[in-house]
Amino acid sequence: MLLSKLYTNANSSAKKDPIKKALLEQVEKKKKAMVLSPEKQKEAYYSSIKFANKRVPLQNHSVETKFERYLATFSYRKQQSYAMHSKAEKHLPKIASILKSYGIPEDFKYIPLIESDMNPQITSHRGAGGYWQFMPSTARLYGLKVHGKFDERKDLIKSTHAAARYLKSLYSEFNDWTLVAAAYNVGGGSLKAAIRRQGTDDYYKLRLNQETGSYIYKLVSVKQVIENPNKHGYKRYAKLDDKYQSINEQNLL
Structure with a gap:
C-alpha cells in the first residue's frame, strides 16, 4: 500500500x-x-529445458556447449526441411498416448525420430530395425514377432507397446529416466559397467561412446525444435504460443 x-x-x-x-x-x-534482452531470454529459456521432467544442467559449460552443437544440427537453418515436423505431427500423438498408458514420460516419444527418422524400413548394420530400432532378440523378448518377411518392429503401435515395456523394465534397473534413455541406446549391461567403473551415475559426467554420450542431447534438441518451431526457424509450424517464446522475443539460436 x-x-x-x-x-x-x-x-x-x-x-x-x-x-x-x-x-x-x-x-x-x-x-x-x-x-527482453537476449541474455535474459536465453537464461529463461535454458532454465526451462528438461528431459523427462528433470532439468538439463545447462549451467555447466561443457553441457551447454554440447547441447548447442546438437540444437544447431536440428535447426531449420541446418535441415532446410519440414519433414521432421510433418512426421512428428502425424505419429507423436499416438506414441505419446501409448507411453502414457505405461507411465513412461512423454519425452521418450522422440526416440523413434532419433533412431529411425520414423522410417520403419531402416535396418542398421547390426540388424536393429523398425521404428524403435529393436534388435530381433530384444523385439521377441518384449512380445514382437520377427521371422522371415513378418516383422512387427515395422508396426508403429505394436512396436511402441514393446518399447514401453522395455523402457519400464530399464527403469526398474536404473530408477532414473535419463539413464533409461542412455541404456536404451547402449544396453543396460554396458551402462551398468560404465557406472561401476567410473563411480558415477550422472549421465552428464559419464564418459560414454560417442553415440550414447550424445543421445540425450539429441533427444532434448529434437524436443526443442518440435515444441518451439518459431524459435528454431520452422516458420510454417510457428505459433504465437510457442512454449517458451513470447511474440516479442527474438530467435536466439
Missing part, C-alpha cells in the same frame, strides 16, 4: 517536473530492455 502511494506520488510529481518525468521514462525503458 505504502509503495503504491509512493509510486503514485512520484508519477504525479513527475507530471509537474519534466526532468523527473524523463528520468522515470528512462528507468521504465531500462526495465523493459532487461526483460
Whole structure:
C-alpha cells in the first residue's frame, strides 16, 4: 500500500517536473530492455529445458556447449526441411498416448525420430530395425514377432507397446529416466559397467561412446525444435504460443 502511494506520488510529481518525468521514462525503458534482452531470454529459456521432467544442467559449460552443437544440427537453418515436423505431427500423438498408458514420460516419444527418422524400413548394420530400432532378440523378448518377411518392429503401435515395456523394465534397473534413455541406446549391461567403473551415475559426467554420450542431447534438441518451431526457424509450424517464446522475443539460436 505504502509503495503504491509512493509510486503514485512520484508519477504525479513527475507530471509537474519534466526532468523527473524523463528520468522515470528512462528507468521504465531500462526495465523493459532487461526483460527482453537476449541474455535474459536465453537464461529463461535454458532454465526451462528438461528431459523427462528433470532439468538439463545447462549451467555447466561443457553441457551447454554440447547441447548447442546438437540444437544447431536440428535447426531449420541446418535441415532446410519440414519433414521432421510433418512426421512428428502425424505419429507423436499416438506414441505419446501409448507411453502414457505405461507411465513412461512423454519425452521418450522422440526416440523413434532419433533412431529411425520414423522410417520403419531402416535396418542398421547390426540388424536393429523398425521404428524403435529393436534388435530381433530384444523385439521377441518384449512380445514382437520377427521371422522371415513378418516383422512387427515395422508396426508403429505394436512396436511402441514393446518399447514401453522395455523402457519400464530399464527403469526398474536404473530408477532414473535419463539413464533409461542412455541404456536404451547402449544396453543396460554396458551402462551398468560404465557406472561401476567410473563411480558415477550422472549421465552428464559419464564418459560414454560417442553415440550414447550424445543421445540425450539429441533427444532434448529434437524436443526443442518440435515444441518451439518459431524459435528454431520452422516458420510454417510457428505459433504465437510457442512454449517458451513470447511474440516479442527474438530467435536466439
